[in-house]
Amino acid sequence: MENSANLSPFKNLRTDVPAAVVVALVAMPLCLGVALASGTPMIAGLIAGVMGGLLVPLFSRSQLAVSGPTPAIVATVLLAMQTLPSFSAFLLAVVIAGGIQIVLGAIRAGVVAYFFPSAVIQGILSAIGIIIILKQFPYAIGFDLGEFGNQDFISAHGENTFTGVIAALAHLEWGALLVSVLALSVLITWDKVAVLRKQTWLSGPLMAVILGTLLNT
Numbered sequence: 001m002e003n004s005a006n007l008s009p010f011k012n013l014r015t016d017v018p019a020a021v022v023v024a025l026v027a028m029p030l031c032l033g034v035a036l037a038s039g040t041p042m043i044a045g046l047i048a049g050v051m052g053g054l055l056v057p058l059f060s061r062s063q064l065a066v067s068g069p070t071p072a073i074v075a076t077v078l079l080a081m082q083t084l085p086s087f088s089a090f091l092l093a094v095v096i097a098g099g100i101q102i103v104l105g106a107i108r109a110g111v112v113a114y115f116f117p118s119a120v121i122q123g124i125l126s127a128i129g130i131i132i133i134l135k136q137f138p139y140a141i142g143f144d145l146g147e148f149g150n151q152d153f154i155s156a157h158g159e160n161t162f163t164g165v166i167a168a169l170a171h172l173e174w175g176a177l178l179v180s181v182l183a184l185s186v187l188i189t190w191d192k193v194a195v196l197r198k199q200t201w202l203s204g205p206l207m208a209v210i211l212g213t214l215l216n217t
Helices: 013-038 042-059 071-083 087-106 109-115 118-140 161-169 174-192 204-216
Strands: none
Touching: 013 042, 013 071, 013 204, 071 087, 087 109, 118 161, 118 174, 174 204
16 A cells, blocks of 8 residues: 555645746736637636646546646637627536536547547647747747737738738847847756756746846836
8 A cells, every 4th residue: 555645745845836836927827818818807717727727636647737728729719709698608608518528538538539640749739839939929029919819820910920920020129039038048958957957946937937027127
């Protein structure tokens, strides 16, 4: 029988606390941004993020789990908000969708995923990464497109993602670029420096957030 001390939630507290801080700093603005882009109350984004983090680990047997709002659902939620008569009706639709997911999980419908080649999944993830880079590049150099959360290739102004990047280069802000370069440098080099890698209480992403915050104050 496994020692109960090994099951203590405080066993890895030294590494769990910095990880929780990083996740909170990343997830909070993400939840707010997704809610805003979806046309829902911003508090709904926070509630969805918190409840997902609390409930999913209780029912999932996976050691790694990702839950909460994601930019991938913005278009679906926005369309539902525009189609359904009220926010209450939208919440009812979410509950029904959740029930369907529970049923699919109970009947082990997830085995369908085995029929999709890994190359397809890798391609989708790579495409998402490229989209995120292109969409965030203007903000990284200090140019606000005024379309935060918009994942469409063609914007409401008639421009596309590539022309948006080109337009951003014409409005370069050196201060924002400096913050972006320093933050990326920390993320890239942190795990490659032995002294920094041994600091379990401080991680590269957390240090990048702290550095970016200090430089913006």
